[in-house]
Amino acid sequence: MASQYKSLDSAAVPKHSTTTHKRVNKMAGTLIACTLASVVTLSIFLTSPTNGAPTGAQCAAQLPIKSWASLGDSYSNIVGDGLQDYEALMATDACLQGHAPQYLSIPDAVISQVSSQQVPKLNRNTNFVTISAGANDIGLVQVLDACVYNWIGSASLSCAQTLKDAATSMSGAAFASSWNTLFTQTRSILASNAGKAYVVGNAAFFDETTPQCNQVSLAAYTGSGQQKYLTTALRKSLNEMIHRFNWWQHYLVTKYNRAQVPSGNTLQYPVQFIDPDDRFNGRRFCRIGSDGTGSREPYTWFSDSEALKTPMTRSPYEKMRPPTTCDPRRGWSEYVQCRMAKAIQKTSTLSLTRSGAGTSPNNWERVFHPKTAGEDLIRDEIVSQLAQSPTLSGFNLRILPLGASITAGFASTDGYGFRKVLYDTLRKTNTVSYVGTQGSAPLVHEGHPGWIINDVSNVATTPLRSRPNVVLVHVGTNDLLANNAVDQAPERVGKLIDHVLSIAPDAVLLIAQILPTTRAGQLDNFVTFNARVASIINQRQVQKKKVLKVWMPLTTDDLVDGVHPNNAGYNKMAQGWIRGLQRAADKGWIGRPV
Numbered sequence: 001m002a003s004q005y006k007s008l009d010s011a012a013v014p015k016h017s018t019t020t021h022k023r024v025n026k027m028a029g030t031l032i033a034c035t036l037a038s039v040v041t042l043s044i045f046l047t048s049p050t051n052g053a054p055t056g057a058q059c060a061a062q063l064p065i066k067s068w069a070s071l072g073d074s075y076s077n078i079v080g081d082g083l084q085d086y087e088a089l090m091a092t093d094a095c096l097q098g099h100a101p102q103y104l105s106i107p108d109a110v111i112s113q114v115s116s117q118q119v120p121k122l123n124r125n126t127n128f129v130t131i132s133a134g135a136n137d138i139g140l141v142q143v144l145d146a147c148v149y150n151w152i153g154s155a156s157l158s159c160a161q162t163l164k165d166a167a168t169s170m171s172g173a174a175f176a177s178s179w180n181t182l183f184t185q186t187r188s189i190l191a192s193n194a195g196k197a198y199v200v201g202n203a204a205f206f207d208e209t210t211p212q213c214n215q216v217s218l219a220a221y222t223g224s225g226q227q228k229y230l231t232t233a234l235r236k237s238l239n240e241m242i243h244r245f246n247w248w249q250h251y252l253v254t255k256y257n258r259a260q261v262p263s264g265n266t267l268q269y270p271v272q273f274i275d276p277d278d279r280f281n282g283r284r285f286c287r288i289g290s291d292g293t294g295s296r297e298p299y300t301w302f303s304d305s306e307a308l309k310t311p312m313t314r315s316p317y318e319k320m321r322p323p324t325t326c327d328p329r330r331g332w333s334e335y336v337q338c339r340m341a342k343a344i345q346k347t348s349t350l351s352l353t354r355s356g357a358g359t360s361p362n363n364w365e366r367v368f369h370p371k372t373a374g375e376d377l378i379r380d381e382i383v384s385q386l387a388q389s390p391t392l393s394g395f396n397l398r399i400l401p402l403g404a405s406i407t408a409g410f411a412s413t414d415g416y417g418f419r420k421v422l423y424d425t426l427r428k429t430n431t432v433s434y435v436g437t438q439g440s441a442p443l444v445h446e447g448h449p450g451w452i453i454n455d456v457s458n459v460a461t462t463p464l465r466s467r468p469n470v471v472l473v474h475v476g477t478n479d480l481l482a483n484n485a486v487d488q489a490p491e492r493v494g495k496l497i498d499h500v501l502s503i504a505p506d507a508v509l510l511i512a513q514i515l516p517t518t519r520a521g522q523l524d525n526f527v528t529f530n531a532r533v534a535s536i537i538n539q540r541q542v543q544k545k546k547v548l549k550v551w552m553p554l555t556t557d558d559l560v561d562g563v564h565p566n567n568a569g570y571n572k573m574a575q576g577w578i579r580g581l582q583r584a585a586d587k588g589w590i591g592r593p594v
């Protein structure tokens with residue numbers, strides 16, 4: 001029997017604190033050098049065998065912030081459970097205590113409105129800003145209408161079409177131009193203080209592997225043809241949309257930074273991308289052990305759907321005289337009311353099932369926003385990246401570079417690609433060795449030009465017997481370029497992960513988002529692949545496997561042939577791997593080699 005009202009998170013699980021302060025209590029594992037503005041460098045090193053954690057007072061004393069601000073839409077505007085957003089939580093953080101931000105975010109804002117209505121209000125002495133924006137530009141409200149809520153009944157939009165429209169919007173010139181304008185205008189104020197902007201990505205909504213939600217619906221109406229069930233396939237599609245959204249935000253941030261910092265030193269980039277997604281693993285809707293999409297208990301970190309159980313009265317919607325067109329740009333509330341009024345007036349037999357706060361449509365929006373526990377995680381991720389000159393110190397690293405021609409260093413002048421600069425950088429403060437059957441010591445590797453994912457997985461067995469404690473993986477490019485069962489390529493990455501960990505279970509796997517391409521008709525396939533691999537990495541993390549997604553700070557301008565990096569691009573890859581290693585160390589994942 002399909003459940004119309006079943007909570008999507010009602011099962012009991014081991015208790016976890018809903019207020020996490022890991023970034024404060026383990027500051028040595030987080031803040032390396034809090035930077036904002038032209039500030040004194042705070043010499044706090046990443047978690048290592050020797051370094052201790054500073055107190056909040058020590059951190060705050062060395063971080064002379066004058067002002068900071070939050071820009072954006074409802075993701076940073078206390079929409080979730082109505083308690084605290086990540087900016088309010090940041091204001092209580094040990095490193096930022098006493099420095100409350102300008103709250104400039106406005107629900108329903110599109111990027112151009114952030115530029116025109118919020119940025120002009122920034123204090124001239126602002127040191128940094130956080131930005132959450134873009135979801136309204138890609139039509140998230142229409143996607144949820146078509147795929148989940150069905151506000152207009154049987155005349156609802158096509159879920160597949162709205163997802164396609166969202167993907168088209170993300171990759172379009174207007175989306176890129178809007179972000180570039182926002183970065184430029186924000187930078188004009190921050191530049192005098194050497195400040196930075198932190199663009200905050202979104203977290204995927206669902207655990208997509210569990211069967212519990214396949215017969216659960218959040219649709220607005222009961223009856224045949226009205227339900228939108230949260231099937232595994234739908235959950236995968238909605239998660240993919242969020243991962244694609246994050247990918248494009250990261251890419252546009254990187255593209256802007258490349259123009260601003262020709263040297264390619266990513267530490268000097270004026271805009272940083274914050275990805276809080278993997279912090280929500282095990283705490284998403286339909287997670288293992290739950291049977292639905294939200295509840296009053298704390299173990300799902302998106303806002304609950306319990307308020308939507310309240311039976312709705314038809315009268316507010318019957319009395320409305322909706323306009324000819326329902327415009328989502330006028331805000332969620334007005335859009336929902338308009339859509340539902342149209343549906344009820346057209347079909348008198350529709351039976352309403354749910355409401356947000358009785359008859360207010362605002363709560364429909366809340367369900368897909370983080371609650372306070374989730375906002376706390378976003379706060380943690382932002383505070384961890386308020387860092388300059390990241391330093392990994394005191395580790396014994398036995399590294400296996402695993403992949404194809406990019407791992408081998410094809411098209412680099414010295415033939416080493418990212419391996420030499422990574423080795424030289426890490427060796428300054430760590431013990432470092434590479435393992436692999438290719439190349440010559442000390443820069444050996446397991447990169448095989450032209451090889452596809454399965455080939456790389458098969459050849460990995462031999463070097464894995466050396467028991468590396470870190471494996472750097474960049475695979476999939478050749479599968480996509482050769483059109484080799486592209487739809488199943490992400491699952492092959494999952495099998496490669498499982499194979500590696502079956503031989504070296506103590507190893508940390510850093511899985512790169514594969515580099516973009518200029519090959520005709522291929523970029524969308526690359527983005528889709530990366531989005532699906534991001535979901536697979538999340539699945540493995542839920543299984544307690546030490547696997548991390550790594551963002552590479554490259555654009556197509558860093559490639560020599562549309563596929564392989566130039567020398568500067570390989571140097572940026574090394575910086576990307578170092579950031580991945582930092583995150584792994586922060587999680588306490590890097591142990592001594594066996």
